[in-house]
Amino acid sequence: MKCTVALFSFGLASKPRQQRNQGVTWKKPGSTGTLPPITVPLKKPQPWVQVVGHAGSFHAGDYGMLLKRYTEGEQQCLQRLMEDSLRPFVPGYHGVVQRAEQDYNMMDDLLTHFNSPAIMDCKIGTRTYLEEELTKARERPQPRQDMYEKMVDVDPEAPTAEEQAQQAVLKTRYMQWRETLSSTTTLGFRIEGIKKADGVCNTNFKRTKSREEVMQALQDYVGCNALIVKGYLRRLKELRLVLETSDFFRTHEVVGSSLLFVHDSTGKTGVWMIDFGKTVPLPPPLTLDHRTPWEEGNREDGYLWGLDNLIDVLTDILPHLT
């Protein structure tokens, strides 16, 4: 999907976001109304921007909140994360709300405190589908036409003769193809989408694979600004330290989760873990180190290996920046 800009908030208040807060007018308490009202111009509110992901899953809420279509698995993860040492690295979670008969997980909008932010979504890990999806695909294969079409759009030669005959591919096959086409297999992370401060959005990274191509895309994203990269590196190294001791992380297979990078022209930077739709608890006493290569059955996801590589790549671009 293309970047989506939400101009209006959803449901929590009756007026659209753009119409409220453009300036606040009030009277002095107890005044007779003879004093002219004081008008305080407030900063223009920022529209929430979705860089990638499922269309129609989100609604921008009020008061810096974001509503994401409810799934029980994601709710469980967000709830557990609020009690874990990873809490500062995930959006604050505020429970389930219902709007127009649909349940949503309500969380902090991570863009709130930035001014015209640049945003990047990086999917972390060497595997983007769950082991249970692989088992299901073997037991009850359900070839998908939509994924065949997405595949052919990128590379008409990619489907096998059998897939061409069926005009359909299995989801796991599509996901594996996406992993090897991009840097997921070789670096353990891939750029999914970037929105720059000028509003220009790029989700065309499916073939961004080599270390050099990834470095180029990252350099472009940070506008060759070394301070921004240093800010990101500090945060990523802190995250790595916390991940290495987090109970939540040790006991969960983290698949398809992204790091959301945000910075603005003031030099402010932030990185958070998002998307726990395919993060599942492991059967005790199984734990993961997130660096051991995946073999079917070991449940390893390559998350920390990918983070190590991302930190290395960002460190390598520093000498090229001003």
Ligand SMILES: O=P(O)(O)O[C@H]1[C@H](O)[C@@H](OP(=O)(O)O)[C@H](OP(=O)(O)O)[C@@H](OP(=O)(O)O)[C@H]1O
């Ligand atoms: O990015 P493209 O190539 O379009 O492929 C998408 C992403 O892999 C989605 O993962 P994510 O949500 O992590 O971005 C995945 O959703 P799942 O998370 O459900 O696996 C979609 O599966 P379907 O929703 O089954 O189409 C798949 O079609």
Ligand SMILES: Nc1ncnc2c1ncn2[C@@H]1O[C@H](COP(=O)(O)OP(=O)(O)O)[C@@H](O)[C@H]1O
């Ligand atoms: N808490 C958040 N704050 C701000 N933006 C977010 C937040 N969560 C998700 N997004 C935006 O939505 C996009 C998709 O999020 P994600 O959770 O991965 O959705 P999906 O499960 O549909 O893939 C991200 O790339 C980002 O732009």
